[in-house]
Amino acid sequence: MSIVTLADTKAHLNIPADNTDDDVELQGFIDAATEPVEEQLGTVVVPRLITNQHDFGTGTTAFLLRQVPVISLTSIISLDGSQSWTVTSPAMHVDGPSGSVTVLSGPPLTGMALVTHQAGLTVIGANVRLAAKIIIQHLWETQRGVMGVRLGGDGETYVSGRGFAIPRRAIELLGEQLPGIA
Template identity: 35%
Template sequence: MALLTLAEAKQQLDIETTGHDAELPLYIDALAPVIEGYIGPVENRIVTETITSHGPALCLRQTPVVSLTSVTPVLEGAALDVASLALDTVTGVIIRRDRSLFCPGPWTVVYVAGRGTVPATVKLAAAILLQHLWRTQYGAARGAVGGSDDYAVTEPVVGFGYAVPNRVLELLEPYKTPPAVA
């Protein structure tokens, strides 16, 4: 599942020929890491991670979470029945339904992180980001002048520099990942 297809990218950029078909996938592939760096996984992926238990809960690092596949103690013991666990898909916190504690030690957790489907607002943000990135390369050749249009970013956003326009960040705001707990 890609944030944009080649056809959607060409439509956003008003490209009607095949002249850029070899170059556009590079731009399309660059969208997901930038957007996911801000809002967490969008495209579904299987994640395996080792987590140290802190008593009543296990906390997954990549959120949101679509589903939980397995939870297995690293040192000894059988995998837990995932039906006996409650998962907060937004925060990635796993607790036991019977409220018992997880035994100390590392656990191997396999889960699917992502959003199931790409929300329309995130898809629009990806299209606008694509247009911005494409325009920075081809702007002068297509008549774009200076930084006076909607794609100008007058102040850098911490961690993003000038690569992500403010309008993209505003579209992604409702989907921002919650702060991590150490």
């Protein structure tokens, strides 16, 4: 899954659907737009399976997943594979938006383990999709020399501390990044 489809991107760029000459290149821009959008939002947008290593020490009953929002907790397995924990309700509770996981019943989490969960948005908002298309359009046009060279692109003012790849109008659509660790 991508933030936007190739068909939506081609429509945004006024490229006929039956013109497939640049599809591979456009898909590259679509894929590349994901990371800066997620970085700006401080959240996972495109749903995907994520596995992280956690050190639970000698008995943990609550922890935070690093990538949110959490769609589902898939598994928790010790590094050596000798132990696994039941991750479904009522054994564990997962707060999707915060990524907080609480052991409600069963043994506490111990030692080094691999935690796998699915994170991402179940519905990608229109503002996020439009921001991604604006970023893709900006990269597409600057690479082709369609627009004049202006900081920020398309007559936009340069935003101090920001790179050239994300136009200000895309940043405004995405909103201000929330403080904290993303």
